[in-house]
Amino acid sequence: MRAILSVHNKQGLVPFAQGLSSLGFELFSTGGTKKALSDAGVAVHSISDITGFPEILDGRVKTLHPAVHGGILARRDILRHREELEKQNIQPIDLVAVNLYPFRETIAREGVSLDEALENIDIGGPTMLRAAAKNFPHVLVVVDPADYEPILNQLRLGLVKLDERRKLAQKAFQHVASYDTAISQYLRYDEPGFPQHMTIALEKQLDLRYGENPHQQAAFYKEYNFMAKPGLTIGGAKLLRSLTWNRRWLWSVISLHPLWLLSSIIILAAWPAIRIWPKLTGGH
Numbered sequence: 001m002r003a004i005l006s007v008h009n010k011q012g013l014v015p016f017a018q019g020l021s022s023l024g025f026e027l028f029s030t031g032g033t034k035k036a037l038s039d040a041g042v043a044v045h046s047i048s049d050i051t052g053f054p055e056i057l058d059g060r061v062k063t064l065h066p067a068v069h070g071g072i073l074a075r076r077d078i079l080r081h082r083e084e085l086e087k088q089n090i091q092p093i094d095l096v097a098v099n100l101y102p103f104r105e106t107i108a109r110e111g112v113s114l115d116e117a118l119e120n121i122d123i124g125g126p127t128m129l130r131a132a133a134k135n136f137p138h139v140l141v142v143v144d145p146a147d148y149e150p151i152l153n154q155l156r157l158g159l160v161k162l163d164e165r166r167k168l169a170q171k172a173f174q175h176v177a178s179y180d181t182a183i184s185q186y187l188r189y190d191e192p193g194f195p196q197h198m199t200i201a202l203e204k205q206l207d208l209r210y211g212e213n214p215h216q217q218a219a220f221y222k223e224y225n226f227m228a229k230p231g232l233t234i235g236g237a238k239l240l241r242s243l244t245w246n247r248r249w250l251w252s253v254i255s256l257h258p259l260w261l262l263s264s265i266i267i268l269a270a271w272p273a274i275r276i277w278p279k280l281t282g283g284h
Helices: 013-022 031-039 066-073 079-087 103-108 114-119 124-134 145-156 162-187 238-243 247-256 258-281
Strands: 002-007 026-029 095-099 140-142 202-208 218-223
Touching: 002 013, 002 031, 002 124, 013 026, 013 031, 013 145, 026 031, 066 079, 066 124, 095 124, 103 114, 103 162, 124 140, 124 162, 140 145, 140 162, 145 162
Parallel strands: 002 026, 002 095, 095 140
Antiparallel strands: 202 218
């Protein structure tokens, strides 16, 4: 079995790699990830050992190669795919663990240049994630370090179920979609008018006690707008604080009793009508 590990966020990387190695995985990696693993004493090969080609263009091209993507995308249940891999001397890749260059963190810095931003747009990472997620029945795709230990536990039991593989694939596609949304927002920043097409990235802040009715589920999401000024969204709570007649009261409701947040929003929406009600009814 083969695994490619190429991560910017190295949280939990070494124990995950050690666990994979103990299960018989042959590990391949690039750049800083390979160095981190080697420094920790984990046996790891360069991705160039798969491609037979060095990294070029200051690392811009490392994994964009048929030997990598053929190994990821080949369906193990189709004979002609297996025969073609053998003919081209390509080994299947069974696990891809990737998280991406810190584009969002880069553009959030004060005074970042266009060149800096462009250099932090990941190309090979999203491509491998999409390939592995497309072929999720045969390839495990991992973007979240929180999934490392659960995956190792399932591999130790001998099987990662199809439904779990599907969930990992969904998470990978969402990870890439949010990443691409940040890039799109950055490139059109300060352009006038409204774009013909637009995506919005949302991040869940908390689960609510119920939705519009007690039998309905609900959650509160914050727009993950990478170019928005702080405090201009409901998710930032500052807008809520400025709208309420008692800022300290509302802030305490949000901070101490987050499950009441939906009720707080409803109160804020209703309060203007409540305030004018006596005037409309003559004080009744």
